[in-house]
Amino acid sequence: MKTWNGEETVADFVFDEDIYKLIVDQLDVAVITDQEGRYVHVTKSWEEYYGLQLKDIKGKFVREVFPTTKIHEALKTKESFIGVPAPLVNEKQEQGWCSYIPIIKEGQVVAGFIHVLFHSEKTAVAFSRRLNAMMDELNYYKQEVKQLRKSKYSIDDIIGESPLIGRLKEQIQRAAKSSSTVLIEGETGSGKELVAHSIHDLSQRAYKPLIKINCAAIPAELFESELFGYEYGAFTGADKKGKKGKFEMASGGSLFLDEINQMPLILQPKLLRALQESEIERIGGKESIPVDIRLIAASNTSLEKMVSSNAFRSDLFYRLNVLSIRIPALRERTEDIPLLVDSMIEKFNFQLGLNVQGIQPQVLQRFGEYDWPGNIRELQNVVERGMNMALTGMLEWKHFDEYFQNKALRRLGRTAEKGSLLIRQAKKNLEKEILLESLAKYGDNKTQCAREMGISRTLLYKKMKEYGIKQ
Numbered sequence: 001m002k003t004w005n006g007e008e009t010v011a012d013f014v015f016d017e018d019i020y021k022l023i024v025d026q027l028d029v030a031v032i033t034d035q036e037g038r039y040v041h042v043t044k045s046w047e048e049y050y051g052l053q054l055k056d057i058k059g060k061f062v063r064e065v066f067p068t069t070k071i072h073e074a075l076k077t078k079e080s081f082i083g084v085p086a087p088l089v090n091e092k093q094e095q096g097w098c099s100y101i102p103i104i105k106e107g108q109v110v111a112g113f114i115h116v117l118f119h120s121e122k123t124a125v126a127f128s129r130r131l132n133a134m135m136d137e138l139n140y141y142k143q144e145v146k147q148l149r150k151s152k153y154s155i156d157d158i159i160g161e162s163p164l165i166g167r168l169k170e171q172i173q174r175a176a177k178s179s180s181t182v183l184i185e186g187e188t189g190s191g192k193e194l195v196a197h198s199i200h201d202l203s204q205r206a207y208k209p210l211i212k213i214n215c216a217a218i219p220a221e222l223f224e225s226e227l228f229g230y231e232y233g234a235f236t237g238a239d240k241k242g243k244k245g246k247f248e249m250a251s252g253g254s255l256f257l258d259e260i261n262q263m264p265l266i267l268q269p270k271l272l273r274a275l276q277e278s279e280i281e282r283i284g285g286k287e288s289i290p291v292d293i294r295l296i297a298a299s300n301t302s303l304e305k306m307v308s309s310n311a312f313r314s315d316l317f318y319r320l321n322v323l324s325i326r327i328p329a330l331r332e333r334t335e336d337i338p339l340l341v342d343s344m345i346e347k348f349n350f351q352l353g354l355n356v357q358g359i360q361p362q363v364l365q366r367f368g369e370y371d372w373p374g375n376i377r378e379l380q381n382v383v384e385r386g387m388n389m390a391l392t393g394m395l396e397w398k399h400f401d402e403y404f405q406n407k408a409l410r411r412l413g414r415t416a417e418k419g420s421l422l423i424r425q426a427k428k429n430l431e432k433e434i435l436l437e438s439l440a441k442y443g444d445n446k447t448q449c450a451r452e453m454g455i456s457r458t459l460l461y462k463k464m465k466e467y468g469i470k471q
């Protein structure tokens with residue numbers, strides 16, 4: 001049959017049994033059986049490999065010739081067996097590997113197919129070498145992709161040998177093995193972002209992106225489009241081409257919602273829906289887009305407390321809090337300060353071209369007494385500031401004195417700012433602080449202490465008792 005432009009069509013081609021067999025013969029060592037597992041056809045290579053003739057075995061069950069064959073099992077279970085050692089007829093024959101495949105038409109087994117993939121160890125070894133070379137290449141490119149998409153931080157950047165940091169690292173390793181949502185809670189500057197990056201970096205998703213959104217930094221009206229994107233013409237001012245949201249950008253990888261506590265209440269149900277259904281809808285879009293993301297959320301206040309005061313939705317909180325990690329504040333693990341400071345000195349010497357040799361132990365001791373409300377970030381800033389004053393040699397207290405001079409006043413201000421303590425409590429804190437400083441300065445000389453504080457010795461003892469300070 002010819003088409004209008006004179007070309008032959010497929011209809012002229014007669015696809016008879018002989019052609020099928022000739023094609024199968026190209027497959028090297030191969031067998032076709034009927035649905036019961038009897039020989040119907042074997043290839044020339046099969047005859048050579050086994051030293052048998054089709055005419056002698058045609059119609060026989062394969063298991064009569066090769067009792068260890070798996071073709072009967074494959075036909076019975078409708079499952080293929082791939083890469084099974086091929087049965088041998090004599091010990092001189094080289095080991096091959098074969099596959100047993102049931103041929104299924106409309107749910108019924110109609111034939112069986114046996115294919116010896118490698119009929120000698122040499123071909124298998126050559127193939128395996130090629131495969132290994134390809135795997136090496138693949139691994140190389142995977143490393144390259146990981147390098148290019150590298151998380152800003154990894155678990156090795158978490159410095160500290162305290163038991164609390166040991167526990168934190170264990171929690172990170174555990175979280176990295178799962179794909180469940182993680183909620184990271186910790187004070188400001190305690191390392192929440194560092195932990196989020198470490199989890200992503202150790203997870204199976206490390207080759208895919210980690211996309212971060214700081215919920216505190218996005219204006220409420222842009223939040224939805226940032227998260228879910230929008231379609232062309234969704235609203236005035238929207239980009240002509242439409243835009244992917246962070247959910248779509250993070251697909252296959254992790255989405256890090258920093259400061260989730262700042263997420264507008266009105267948007268919380270939308271986030272919950274996206275997490276529960278693993279799909280999103282762009283603004284102005286008509287279809288749902290499936291997204292495969294691992295959510296990591298961080299908060300610097302207790303979300304549970306926010307839930308009790310109705311400032312955060314409880315259903316979203318429970319959805320986020322599947323795995324929870326609390327980062328200890330620096331004041332809870334002051335034993336890590338020397339190690340942290342050493343690494344900071346090394347980092348800033350390199351970054352700022354300085355030559356600071358170290359820090360005096362007395363300074364580290366005083367660092368251990370401070371409560372570090374800004375945690376590691378504050379420690380980092382203090383060390384950088386001190387190093388800029390010292391430039392070389394050892395860091396001494398004089399390099400930090402100015403920063404800490406007004407700390408009691410600053411703390412009072414901060415406490416009042418937070419509004420978490422009554423002013424009376426704040427005054428007490430300040431009083432205790434001054435008392436401790438004066439006692440540290442004058443030691444046993446209580447008269448001198450009382451004089452400096454402008455109170456009587458009796459009142460000094462009373463105050464020491466009140467604040468639980470040992471005499």
Ligand SMILES: Nc1ncnc2c1ncn2[C@@H]1O[C@H](COP(=O)(O)OP(=O)(O)OP(=O)(O)O)[C@@H](O)[C@H]1O
Pocket residue numbers: 157158159160186187188189190191192193194195258300376377380
């Ligand atoms: N254990 C640690 N070891 C070394 N560096 C740390 C550690 N924890 C935090 N840092 C460093 O402290 C700084 C602040 O950390 P990060 O930004 O992760 O804190 P955060 O809790 O996310 O802060 P915020 O609440 O302000 O968002 C970063 O430079 C980080 O590298």
